[in-house]
Amino acid sequence: EPEVTQTPSHQVTQMGQEVILRCVPISNHLYFYWYRQILGQKVEFLVSFYNNEISEKSEIFDDQFSVERPDGSNFTLKIRSTKLEDSAMYFCARLLQGADGYTFGSGTRLTVV
Amino acid sequence: GQNIDQPTEMTATEGAIVQINCTYQTSGFNGLFWYQQHAGEAPTFLSYNVLDGLEEKGRFSSFLSRSKGYSYLLLKELQMKDSASYLCAVREPTGGGNKLTFGTGTQLKVEL
Numbered sequence: 001e002p003e004v005t006q007t008p009s010h011q012v013t014q015m016g017q018e019v020i021l022r023c024v025p026i027s028n029h030l031y032f033y034w035y036r037q038i039l040g041q042k043v044e045f046l047v048s049f050y051n052n053e054i055s056e057k058s059e060i061f062d063d064q065f066s067v068e069r070p071d072g073s074n075f076t077l078k079i080r081s082t083k084l085e086d087s088a089m090y091f092c093a094r095l096l097q098g099a100d101g102y103t104f105g106s107g108t109r110l111t112v113v
Numbered sequence: 114g115q116n117i118d119q120p121t122e123m124t125a126t127e128g129a130i131v132q133i134n135c136t137y138q139t140s141g142f143n144g145l146f147w148y149q150q151h152a153g154e155a156p157t158f159l160s161y162n163v164l165d166g167l168e169e170k171g172r173f174s175s176f177l178s179r180s181k182g183y184s185y186l187l188l189k190e191l192q193m194k195d196s197a198s199y200l201c202a203v204r205e206p207t208g209g210g211n212k213l214t215f216g217t218g219t220q221l222k223v224e225l
């Protein structure tokens with residue numbers, strides 16, 4: 001049973017539409033992260049989120065992206081106006097103490113058409 | 114800048130041992146992870162090294178040399194289910210609570 005659940009598992013959207021990807025950690029994590037992986041490429045860091053604020057973001061995370069933890073539980077990544085090149089697997093991750101504390105969620109496959 | 118190198122592909126025989134190498138040059142270092150990733154799935158944790166030396170965990174072992182910027186993952190008694198991509202990732206101490214920088218992954222194919 002995954003400790004970090006992501007929904008939806010697969011989303012198809014038209015170019016220019018907004019999408020919201022959700023991550024539901026089971027326990028009370030402090031640090032959250034979003035990564036993406038374009039098909040056939042490496043996993044890339046997007047943003048880290050701590051104490052309800054963005055603590056770091058990469059150059060990929062431009063004004064089209066935003067993150068929130070609206071209800072203290074779900075952790076969301078919003079892409080305001082999707083582009084074809086946003087098609088990728090998106091993973092959320094959490095960090096707990098301990099060597100194996102960096103765990104990835106099950107992922108959302110986003111396809112922009 | 115950050116640079117993490119690993120071989121693109123490797124092939125090995127069922128029951129054998131394989132070593133996957135990773136070299137890194139990063140602006141900071143706070144440990145090195147190895148993950149296994151099957152196609153279309155999330156990376157799953159295999160091992161973590163923060164000090165020099167060998168960490169053993171069942172059929173999997175991982176080695177780190179910080180002075181050389183080098184790590185390897187050793188897989189023993191290979192099974193067909195070990196066919197997957199193996200990702201080397203460096204944990205960098207940043208203000209954001211340690212982001213991971215990944216290599217491109219090594220696609221391992223286990224054959225009969």
